[in-house]
Amino acid sequence: MREQLLAVEKIRAIEWRDGALYLLDQRLLPHRQSWLRLDTVAEVVDAIRDRAVQGAPAVGIAGAYGVVLAARARLQAGGDWCEALEADFACLEQLRPATVNLYWALQHLRERLVRLKDGDDALALLEFVALGIHASDREANLTMAQLGMELIRRHQGNAQVLLTHGNAGALATGGFGTALGVVRAAHLEGLIERVYVDETRPWLQGARLTAWELAADGVPVSVNADAAAAHLMKVKGITWAVVGAERIAANGDVINAIGTYQLAVNAMHHGVRLMVVAPSSSIDMNLENGEDLLFEECEGDELLEVAGHRVAADVHAVNPSYDVTPADLVDYIVTEKGVVERPDSAKLAQLMCRKRLH
Structure with a gap:
């Protein structure tokens, strides 16, 4: 299966080359494919804040x-560069409070800096670690796709109908996707009749x-309206x-993205099985339950406008980004x-003690 997925890989949304970060600008898709070249941390901050890059792993x-x-x-600026770097860590950390993958990646880099020895090439080390995070996510996608x-094959076997919400594909990860990685693998095995995709308002x-x-x-x-999901499950x-x-x-x-709970x-x-696909870096063992997380609420204009055009009355809009399932x-x-079936605290604790599958 790994070789099959590698053979049909078509979309890569993140690349590191020539000392710069390249991102496929998700704001312009599907009508235009445009790459952003980012040379500074400020540009990366803007890209994350403005949703040029989306998806927790990405x-x-x-x-x-x-x-x-x-x-x-x-x-290059000199002085106590390591202490000054903390300001950049802090700036990145506050961008996506709900996205634990960002916090996990930053902590991983911090830990490597702490272990830095005299004579080590700090920049080369950090680049090596970042490349490793990227490659590890891609490999995780392949493993999750197989699992x-x-x-899906075990429970149904024949070609069947799936439904998904949000985007959890190649654009949202460093590889083939989490949820869409599973869909891609199932399609290659002839297990997919059709996939229904919630439009996922307000960012579509x-x-x-x-x-x-x-x-x-x-x-x-x-593609279907979010509100059509229950009807589609029925018919x-x-x-x-x-x-x-x-x-x-x-x-x-x-x-996850607002609408996942409903x-x-x-x-x-309707007796439809719910599969959540995510790398272990998305599991926050310090968060006892989902209700303990404070959620960001986005600007109301995102809901009241489409492509910059007002489509709603001039009223207050409630626009939460995420919900808890x-x-x-x-x-x-x-x-x-x-894989964890019917998850609870004990099962997740046991999962997190495991080494990665090969």
């Missing part, structure tokens, strides 16, 4: 490369990004809802360390 990878760019500038595909990640990725891979795909024979995650709490609660409730009512609504969490 944001974590971009943040790691941002530290490399910041360290290069601090070293998730096997779940599903309609703009997920549908574009799946169509590029030749996967039969249909279209949907067997799986497959989603990614911004963060997973220690008890198995899932924080999707999970609808799935439970309780663990008891989740059938499976798939990570590169293995």
